[in-house]
Amino acid sequence: MVYFIGAGPGDIELITVKGMKLLQKADVVIYTGSLVSGNILDYCKEGVTIYNSASMSLPEVIDAIQEGIDQGKMVVRLHTGDPSIYGAIREQMDELDKRGIDFEIIPGVSSFVAAASRVKAEFTLPGVSQTIIITRKEGRTGTSEGGKISELAKHRASMAIFLSVQSISQVVEELLEGYNENTPVAVVYKATWPEEKIIRGTLKDIAEKVGDEKINRHAQILVGDFMGSQYELSKLYDSSFSHMYRSGKE
Numbered sequence: 001m002v003y004f005i006g007a008g009p010g011d012i013e014l015i016t017v018k019g020m021k022l023l024q025k026a027d028v029v030i031y032t033g034s035l036v037s038g039n040i041l042d043y044c045k046e047g048v049t050i051y052n053s054a055s056m057s058l059p060e061v062i063d064a065i066q067e068g069i070d071q072g073k074m075v076v077r078l079h080t081g082d083p084s085i086y087g088a089i090r091e092q093m094d095e096l097d098k099r100g101i102d103f104e105i106i107p108g109v110s111s112f113v114a115a116a117s118r119v120k121a122e123f124t125l126p127g128v129s130q131t132i133i134i135t136r137k138e139g140r141t142g143t144s145e146g147g148k149i150s151e152l153a154k155h156r157a158s159m160a161i162f163l164s165v166q167s168i169s170q171v172v173e174e175l176l177e178g179y180n181e182n183t184p185v186a187v188v189y190k191a192t193w194p195e196e197k198i199i200r201g202t203l204k205d206i207a208e209k210v211g212d213e214k215i216n217r218h219a220q221i222l223v224g225d226f227m228g229s230q231y232e233l234s235k236l237y238d239s240s241f242s243h244m245y246r247s248g249k250e
């Protein structure tokens, strides 16, 4: 069996209990060394075979999985954050399907929610935004129609932008097509790692601040008024509001 496991954003205690237990039992682990903390491998048993996929191609990763399976071993493919977001797991799953190799996915804490926790924010605030957009600036990987940041900005939703901090000036330019320049922005570099940095600003000044800190990789760009001061209280905890579990008071 192959397990695709979300390792979480960095802090090795942020892997799920299920993920950790499987990692402890694994005979072969292929981990995304460019983004997953090597310390997480401390959970592994002695004698485990470890591959760092940072220097491997897709066929090499699949071959390593196949070899483990052929030897009756339990294989873990460890991805950063949650594997379903920019994890490039689809191409691996399709290849395993073709070969009749069974697999399961164990979700993880994605870096966008880890970043929100580090800036102590809630993406969905009544009267502000009930929508989260997860996106990235197109690079060598293109985008879908309607998926450009400049187009998405028009929704003025809460936004988490992956893989784009190296182009922060262009990202800001595109965001200004929808948001105003006073919109709060937080750039969270290596959320939950010991070297984490949080840079707060607005669309007006964030590019300069990020440039000053020389951050050009491994960061989340969070954008939106959910990091501002105005919002409405929730209906759920409103004392006059009745629902299935509670009767409201006049």
Ligand SMILES: C[S@@+](CC[C@H](N)C(=O)[O-])C[C@H]1O[C@@H](n2cnc3c(N)ncnc32)[C@H](O)[C@@H]1O
Residues within 6 Å of the ligand: 009, 010, 035, 079, 080, 081, 082, 083, 084, 085, 086, 087, 109, 110, 111, 112, 114, 115, 161, 162, 163, 164, 188, 189, 190, 191, 192, 193, 217, 218, 219, 220
């Ligand atoms: C290939 S994607 C993988 C995303 C991952 N699957 C997830 O759910 O977080 C890599 C990008 O995720 C973001 N990222 C991953 N870990 C991060 C962290 N600890 N702090 C901030 N951003 C992170 C960065 O934008 C980075 O360039």
